[in-house]
Amino acid sequence: MTKAIIIGATSGIGEGLAKILTDNNYKVGITGRRTELLEALKAQKPNDYFISSFDISNTQIIDEKMTALVSELGGLDLLVISSGTGELNEPLNFSIEKQTIDTNVLGFTCIADWAFNYFEKKQSGHFVAISSVAGLRGNGIAPSYNASKAYQINYLEGLRQKASKLKSSILITDVRPGFVDTAMAKGEGQFWVSSVEKASKQIFNSIQKKKKVVYVTKRWRFIALLLKSIPRIVYDRL
Numbered sequence: 001m002t003k004a005i006i007i008g009a010t011s012g013i014g015e016g017l018a019k020i021l022t023d024n025n026y027k028v029g030i031t032g033r034r035t036e037l038l039e040a041l042k043a044q045k046p047n048d049y050f051i052s053s054f055d056i057s058n059t060q061i062i063d064e065k066m067t068a069l070v071s072e073l074g075g076l077d078l079l080v081i082s083s084g085t086g087e088l089n090e091p092l093n094f095s096i097e098k099q100t101i102d103t104n105v106l107g108f109t110c111i112a113d114w115a116f117n118y119f120e121k122k123q124s125g126h127f128v129a130i131s132s133v134a135g136l137r138g139n140g141i142a143p144s145y146n147a148s149k150a151y152q153i154n155y156l157e158g159l160r161q162k163a164s165k166l167k168s169s170i171l172i173t174d175v176r177p178g179f180v181d182t183a184m185a186k187g188e189g190q191f192w193v194s195s196v197e198k199a200s201k202q203i204f205n206s207i208q209k210k211k212k213v214v215y216v217t218k219r220w221r222f223i224a225l226l227l228k229s230i231p232r233i234v235y236d237r238l
Contacts, residue, residue, distance in 0.1 A: 003073045005029035005066075007056060007111055008083025010037040012182035013130060016200030017080060022048040024204075029069045029076075031056075032083070056083050056107030057099075066114050076122075078207065079115045081108060081129040086145030097144040104148035109155065116159055116170065124169040128207060129156055133178050133220050136227045137235060160212065174213045175203050178220035192219060 004021050008014040010032035021028050022045050030038050035053040042049040052069040054061055070076045085103045089096045112129065119125030134142075135149030156174040163170040179193040194217045206214040215221045230238075 002026045002077050003029075003070075003075045004078040004080065005031065005069060005073070005076060007031050007079070007081045009041065010034045012082070012196055013177070013180060013199055013203065014080070014082030015041060016196040017082065017203055018049070019044075020200055020204045021078075026078075027073055029073050031065070031069070055103075056111055057102040059106055059110040062107075062110045062114060066111075066118075070118070076118060076125065078126045078128065079111075080207075081111055083107065083111075084130065084148075086142055086148070088141050089144065090141050092143070100144040100148055104145070105151050108148075108152055112155060112159065116162070119170045120166065120168060126171040126173065126207065126210070127159070128173040128175060128203075130175045130177065130203075131156065133176050133215065133224055133227070135176070136224055137230075171210050173206060173211055175206065175216060176213065176220070176224070177216040178223060180216070192217065192223075 002025065004026050006014050006018050006028060009018045009030035014032070018028050018030055018041060027048060027050070029050045029052060030041060031052045031054060032038055033053065033055045035051070038051045038053060042051055050069060050072050052065050054065045056062065083103065086100050087096050108129070112127070115125070115127045119127065129152060131152040132149040134146045135153045137146065139146040153174060153176070156172055160172040163172060177199060179190045180199045181193055181195055199216045202216050202218065203214070215224060
């Protein structure tokens with residue numbers, strides 16, 4: 001039986017993906033800050049879920065928590081980071097920016113490094129992270145969120161390059177969603193909003209196909225191309 005861990009499985013894409021994995025014969029470790037939501041998910045399939053409650057921004061406990069969860073699972077083949085945060089912050093309240101950085105940069109990096117080192121010792125494994133189309137350009141209303149997603153995109157590319165040089169069987173998948181109907185979808189003018197179920201299914205299919213970079217839903221690839229093509233002098237005025 002394949003063993004997986006989803007970081008941030010209390011709601012949204014993380015929860016949706018956890019359900020799909022257990023439906024496909026995975027044993028799944030689920031993590032998050034809200035223990036009651038993890039327990040509610042476990043109650044649906046008590047023999048398939050394993051709980052570890054922690055906040056990834058508390059980087060000092062990650063090694064202990066992850067090692068214990070992998071031991072309980074009996075190994076690890078797939079790790080997915082679905083945990084993240086971000087707020088609209090036009091007045092640049094630093095406490096909001098710091099919370100985003102603590103989770104999306106520091107917490108993300110700690111989990112990513114732990115996973116890569118584990119898979120390197122094992123000489124195989126699949127590391128998946130939910131970044132965002134937002135990481136392709138900056139945003140004056142949510143600067144730290146977009147910047148943190150750009151960091152994740154580049155960090156994942158670096159890990160993919162590192163795995164290639166090691167000639168290992170470590171797979172790195174960067175999932176870049178557009179708008180998905182979750183609490184993370186904020187602001188006006190949203191379009192092509194995907195359901196959690198549809199997004200989760202596409203992500204699972206991408207994992208099975210061992211994709212390196214995937215846009216969710218698929219047509220967000222066109223928005224990505226458009227964003228990349230806008231000249232800086234034009235983008236600065238948007």
